[in-house]
Amino acid sequence: MYMNKIKFLFSYLRHHKTKFLISFFCMLFTGGLTSLSRWLVKPIVDKVFYYKDMKMLVGIVILIPVLYLIIGVLVYIKNYINVYIANDTVRRLREDVFKHLQHISIDYFVLKSTTGHTLAKLTNDTNNIFQMVAKTPSVLVTDIVTMVGLIIVLFYLSVKFAVLSLIILPIALFPVNIFTKKLRYYSRKTQSEISNLYNNLQESISAIFITQIFNQQENEIKKFQNFNNKVFVAIKKFARIEFLSSPIMEFIGAVGVAIVILIGGRDVILGKWTPGAFFAFLATVLSFYQPIKKIAEINPILQQGFVSLERLIEILQQKSSVIEISNPLEAKFNHKIVFQNVSFSYKKDVPVLKNINLEISKGQKVAIVGPSGAGKSTILNLLLRFYDVDEGKILIDDVDIKNFSLKSLRKLFGVVVQDTFLFNDTIWNNLTYGNKNATLQEVVEVTKFADIYDFINNLPQRFDTVVGERGYSLSGGERQRIAIARALLTNPEIFIFDEPTSALDAESESVVLKTMKKLYQNKTVILITHRLNLVVDFDCIYVLCNGEIVEQGNHYQLMSNNGLYTSLFKLQQVET
Known part of the structure; x- marks a missing residue:
C-alpha cells in the first residue's frame, strides 16, 4: 500500500534528480557536521581546561563558528531546494488532477463526488502533500x-555506554510505531470532515439567494456549525495522538540519560573515565534524542500526506464511463x-429512457416535449455523449x-440551456469561450443577430464589462441572448435549446424567441421544452412520457390524435 x-x-x-542530489548531500553533511560538533566537547574539557592548551582553545574558538556557519548555509540550501521540489511537485500534481477532471465523464460529478469534496482535495489535500514533501526528506x-x-x-x-544508550533507542522509538495507525485513521477522518465542510460552504454560498428568500440564515448557520464542529473534533482527536508520542519518547529518553549520568558520573568519580569524555558523551546522548524527537514529530505530517495522496490518487484512478476509441473519425452532419x-x-x-x-x-x-421527468434532457446528454447508451445506437x-x-x-452542436452559465469574466471572454480566434467583426455580427449588441454597446466598458459570478449582474434574458451569441460564434451545424425560456419573464421570453426564430431559417434545431406554444410550427414533435415516445408528428397531426399532446396543450391554454 505504502510502496504504491x-x-x-x-x-x-524524479524530475528533480539533480536538485534532490544537491539537497541530499547538504542533508548528509549537515548530519555529519552536527555529530562532529558534539565530539568537540571532549578536547575542550580534556586538553584545553585540563592541560591549559591555549593554542587549541583559539583553534576551537575559530572552528565552532565556522562549523555552524557551514551548517547554516547547508541548512538554507537544502530547505530552499526541498520547498522548491515540494512546490513544483504539488503544482504539477494539482494540474494533473485538474486535467483529469476536465476530461472525465459527467457521471463522476453527478453520481460519485461533489464540488466541495473535489475542491477540498485540490486545496487542503495538496497542501498536506506539500508539507510532507517539503519537511519529511530533510x-x-x-x-x-x-x-x-x-x-x-x-x-x-x-563502547559500554554506547551499547547501554542504544538499548534504550528501540524503546524510545516504540511509541512511533504504536501511534502511526491511529494517526492515519484520524487523518482520514479529518480530511473527510474537511471535505464535508467545503461541500457545505460551496452549497451554502451558491444558494445564498434562496437562503435569504426563505429566511433560512439561522438554519444554514446551524448546519455550518455542525460541519465545523465535526472538523474541530476530528482535528482535536488527531492532535491528541500527535502530541502524545513526543512527550512519551522524551520521558523514555530522559530515563536513559539519567541512567547514563548515574553510571558515567560514578566512573568519572572513580577515575575510570575522563571528565572530557564524559561530558562529550553526555552532550552526544542528549543530542541523540533530538533527531528521534523530530522523527516522532514528522510522523503526523507523513501520515496526513499519505492519506491526502491516497485521496488524489482516487481521482486520478477514476475511469471515464465515456471512452473515445483509438483513431476516431471526425464527426460530420450532412x-x-x-x-x-x-x-x-x-x-x-x-x-x-x-x-x-x-x-x-x-x-x-424538431421538438422533444413532455411533462417534467419524462427524460427529455437525457436525450441531449446522450446525443452530446456525456453518457453512453445502455442499449441501442445513436x-x-x-x-x-x-x-x-x-x-x-x-x-x-450549439447548446443553450435553461440555467445559462456565464463566467465571472468580461462579456468578450464569455462570448468567445468556444471560439478564441473570433474577430471583432464576427462578435459584433453574432451579438446583433442575438439582439444583444445594443445592450452591450451602451455599457460603459462595452465588451470589457465583467458580468459577475455566473453572470448574475445581467438579467435572465440578457444572459440567454449572450449564450445564444456564444453558441452562434462556434458556427454549429445543429442548435439545441433545452428549456431556454422557462425561467424568463414575458418580455425577455419574447426577445429570446425572436432570436431563436431567426435561427430556425437556416439551421437544424432541436428544442427540448414543456411549453407547447413554442413548437406549433415545428416539422416534427416527439412526445415523451415516463421515458417512452408515446406520440410523434407535427402539431396538427398530434392535435387530431387527441392524445397526451392534446391534453397538455389544452391544459396550458387554460393556464395562460
Missing part, C-alpha cells in the same frame, strides 16, 4: 545521518441523426457516434 504511493510520488520527484535524511554519526561518536567515546432502440438509466434498474426511436433530418426543426449519417472523437462530435 511512494512509487506514484517518485514519478513526480528530517529523515538529516536526522538519520545525524543519528548514525552520533552512534559512531558514542562508540568512539565508550443528412440525419437517428436514435435506434435507445435505452438508458443513470442508476441500475431505474430506466430513464426505454426503446427510443427518433429521426432528425438536416434542416429540420447514429449521425449512419455512423455510430461512439466512432467519432468527442471534440468533433460536440463541435457539431
